[in-house]
Amino acid sequence: MRRRSLLTPLAVLLTLWCAALALMVDAWAGPLERIELEGASKPLTPGDRIQGFLAKPDGTGPFPAVIGLHGCGGMHETTKQKLADDLVAWGYVTLLVDSFTTRDIDHACTPDRVVGIFSKRTTDAYGALAFLARQPFVDTRRVAAVGFSQGAGITLSVAATRSFEPLLPSNLRFRAAVAFYPPCRVAMRPEIPTLILIGALDDWTPSEDCSRRVSDWGTAGPPIEHVVYRGTHHSFYYPHLQPGRKLLGRWVEYNEEAATDASRRMREFLNRHLN
Numbered sequence: 001m002r003r004r005s006l007l008t009p010l011a012v013l014l015t016l017w018c019a020a021l022a023l024m025v026d027a028w029a030g031p032l033e034r035i036e037l038e039g040a041s042k043p044l045t046p047g048d049r050i051q052g053f054l055a056k057p058d059g060t061g062p063f064p065a066v067i068g069l070h071g072c073g074g075m076h077e078t079t080k081q082k083l084a085d086d087l088v089a090w091g092y093v094t095l096l097v098d099s100f101t102t103r104d105i106d107h108a109c110t111p112d113r114v115v116g117i118f119s120k121r122t123t124d125a126y127g128a129l130a131f132l133a134r135q136p137f138v139d140t141r142r143v144a145a146v147g148f149s150q151g152a153g154i155t156l157s158v159a160a161t162r163s164f165e166p167l168l169p170s171n172l173r174f175r176a177a178v179a180f181y182p183p184c185r186v187a188m189r190p191e192i193p194t195l196i197l198i199g200a201l202d203d204w205t206p207s208e209d210c211s212r213r214v215s216d217w218g219t220a221g222p223p224i225e226h227v228v229y230r231g232t233h234h235s236f237y238y239p240h241l242q243p244g245r246k247l248l249g250r251w252v253e254y255n256e257e258a259a260t261d262a263s264r265r266m267r268e269f270l271n272r273h274l275n
Contacts, residue, residue, distance in 0.1 A: 031055065032084055032096070040126035040168065050124050051098040052131070055084045057091055061137035064274040065093040066144050067128045067174075069121070069151030071235070072109035073247075074100050078240045083146075090267055092274075093138050095131065099124045108150065109248055121154045126168060133172050142274040144176040146266070148237065149205060152182030159190035176273040178266050181234050184210035189217040195225045195269045197262045199232030204250045227265060229258040237262060 032053040041047035057063055066087050068075070075083075080096055087094040099121045100106070108117045125145060132138045147155030159177035177194045183205045184196070196214065198207045207228045214226045235241050235252040237259045244253025 032081065035095075035131075036102075037097075037131040038127050039120065039123035040130060041123065047123060047127055048120060049102055050127065051101045052128060053080065053084070053096040053098070054094070055088050056093045056137055057088050059137075061093070062139035063091060063093045063137060064142035064144075064270075065095065065132050065138045065140075066146050066270070067125060067132070068094060068096040069125060069145060069147035069154050070096070070098070070100075071149035071151050072114070073107045074098070075148075076238060076240050079148075079238050082239065086263060086267075087146075090270070092270065093132065093135070095128050097124050097128045114150070118150075118154070118157075121151070122157055125154055125158050129172060129174065130168055133169070140172055141175070143174055144178065144270055144274055145174050146178040146180075147182065148180045149182070149235065152179035152205075153187070155179045156182050156184070156187045156190060156194070159192050159194050160188035176270065178269060180237055180262065181205050182210065184213045187213055189221060190224060191222060193222045193224075193269075193273045195227075195265065197227050197265065198229070199234060199236050199255070199258065200228050200230045201232060201251075202234045204234040204252070225265075225269065227262070229255065229261070231255075232258045 032055050035052045035054050036049055037052050038049055039047035068083055075096060084094045084096060108114055129143060132143060133140045145155045145158055155177045156179050158174055174192060176192055177190060179194065179196045181198045181202055182196060196210055198205065198210050200207050210226060211228065214224055217224060229236065232255045233244060233251050233253040236255040239254055241252050242254040244251055
């Protein structure tokens with residue numbers, strides 16, 4: 001009886017602590033709000049209407065923000081919620097850009113489907129940046145792009161080129177970039193701090209291409225962090241890809257250890273360059 005009386009208060013305390021922690025997580029995450037925005041365009045020329053998903057931390061802000069860019073197959077619901085939950089919990093407004101739904105695209109994973117969509121997706125990213133600039137709870141001096149696979153290629157593009165900046169106010173630009181398993185073969189050197197995360201066994205966007213490009217870019221200019229995960233395949237961040245499988249002849253597979261480490265590195269990187 002005496003032992004039970006000692007344990008019961010402890011059990012109650014642990015229960016209350018877990019409940020409080022759950023409430024804190026719920027307050028951080030917030031629901032994803034479906035929105036509609038317009039891609040960047042030339043004056044007097046309307047841009048494409050695209051869909052997005054917006055989430056924000058509690059409070060009035062202004063907060064730093066992250067624009068998320070999906071891969072060639074779109075963004076799976078599980079990944080979309082995980083990414084938004086993480087970013088909002090870390091204090092970032094999150095806008096996930098859906099470049100496919102309003103264009104009736106189910107995927108853009110084959111060469112014939114990539115043609116034409118890449119430039120449109122770039123304008124989508126800048127349109128998302130312009131959308132966030134109109135939100136009073138966003139600090140437009142602290143916005144990063146985070147992309148996956150094809151979306152990571154878009155991320156490297158907006159990190160390296162100023163070609164669309166005439167369409168936007170001069171003070172509106174991305175300040176940092178995170179690219180998960182991007183196509184690096186013809187990528188230009190980023191002009192903002194950039195983090196590249198890729199698997200050594202990636203047979204879709206080979207890690208050797210990124211290693212070679214990073215080496216060629218050298219150390220002159222904004223910092224570039226490059227992490228290669230041993231024994232890791234393409235799409236290692238996507239929890240729904242377990243077990244792994246073949247997709248269009250290439251292997252894709254979730255890797256919990258790599259995904260966890262990549263999340264940690266992304267958080268530290270964003271905190272360092274946006275906060």
